[in-house]
Amino acid sequence: MLEVIGLVKKYGKANAVNDITFSLQGGEVVGLLGPNGAGKSTTMKCIVGLLRKTSGEIYIGGIDHMQVGAKKLFSYIPETPSVYDLLTVKEHMQFIAQAYKVDNWQEKSEVLFETYDLTDKKDKLGRDLSKGMRQKVSICCALLPDPQILFFDEPMIGLDPKAIRNTKRIFKELKEQGKTILVSTHLIDSVESIADRIMIMKDGNIVGNDTLENLKIQMKENDSSLEDLFLELTKDE
Numbered sequence: 001m002l003e004v005i006g007l008v009k010k011y012g013k014a015n016a017v018n019d020i021t022f023s024l025q026g027g028e029v030v031g032l033l034g035p036n037g038a039g040k041s042t043t044m045k046c047i048v049g050l051l052r053k054t055s056g057e058i059y060i061g062g063i064d065h066m067q068v069g070a071k072k073l074f075s076y077i078p079e080t081p082s083v084y085d086l087l088t089v090k091e092h093m094q095f096i097a098q099a100y101k102v103d104n105w106q107e108k109s110e111v112l113f114e115t116y117d118l119t120d121k122k123d124k125l126g127r128d129l130s131k132g133m134r135q136k137v138s139i140c141c142a143l144l145p146d147p148q149i150l151f152f153d154e155p156m157i158g159l160d161p162k163a164i165r166n167t168k169r170i171f172k173e174l175k176e177q178g179k180t181i182l183v184s185t186h187l188i189d190s191v192e193s194i195a196d197r198i199m200i201m202k203d204g205n206i207v208g209n210d211t212l213e214n215l216k217i218q219m220k221e222n223d224s225s226l227e228d229l230f231l232e233l234t235k236d237e
């Protein structure tokens with residue numbers, strides 16, 4: 001469903017992403033972990049086409065990621081949600097529904113508003129929303145077109161405990177529906193329960209990429225937690 005081959009992204013002369021290759025099978029949920037500055041957001045932004053890659057190839061559903069056909073397959077929830085100041089919450093959904101030709105968008109939006117406690121906020125303008133509410137609107141907009149693959153960059157940041165719980169539940173449901181998800185996070189325990197595989201980045205490289213099962217075997221052998229393993233793999237030499 002996603003293939004990243006030899007991705008390099010330089011900012012000026014500095015390599016933020018250093019020739020990485022990985023793939024996600026359909027229905028796989030992969031947690032992308034790594035310390036600050038590891039290159040997680042840069043990787044995601046290159047995949048979704050918000051940043052121009054320096055070199056490498058990226059395919060989504062077998063289609064080059066810059067083609068419209070590839071863009072129809074995914075939604076991206078950015079680290080910093082941006083909403084339209086002068087659209088209400090409901091109008092955001094209408095806008096997405098029209099852009100992606102979503103049927104029954106009003107009913108689908110109501111369900112999402114319920115889940116994210118936005119029902120009484122649906123007539124609020126984007127500019128009047130708190131950071132957490134913006135994040136919730138961004139997640140609702142991403143889920144409305146029912147995409148095959150979802151890229152979440154730090155989805156839990158700014159959410160209240162109830163919304164975090166709901167997002168975890170939605171991850172489980174999306175996984176059950178066979179969706180492919182790449183989620184970058186610092187909250188290791190938030191992916192531990194849903195991820196099929198964990199990918200760990202450091203200094204623009206992938207330093208760990210294994211199934212949870214294999215990681216758990218390693219953890220058992222070393223009597224360590226996922227957090228211990230993460231810290232071990234990303235420690236400075």
Ligand SMILES: Nc1ncnc2c1ncn2[C@@H]1O[C@H](COP(=O)(O)OP(=O)(O)OP(=O)(O)O)[C@@H](O)[C@H]1O
Binds near residue numbers: 040042
């Ligand atoms: N616009 C930019 N211009 C120059 N350098 C950048 C820019 N954005 C990111 N970088 C650098 O690229 C590297 C990777 O940054 P990136 O934001 O991808 O890391 P991250 O793993 O997402 O970090 P965090 O967990 O803090 O969000 C860092 O060294 C960062 O300083």
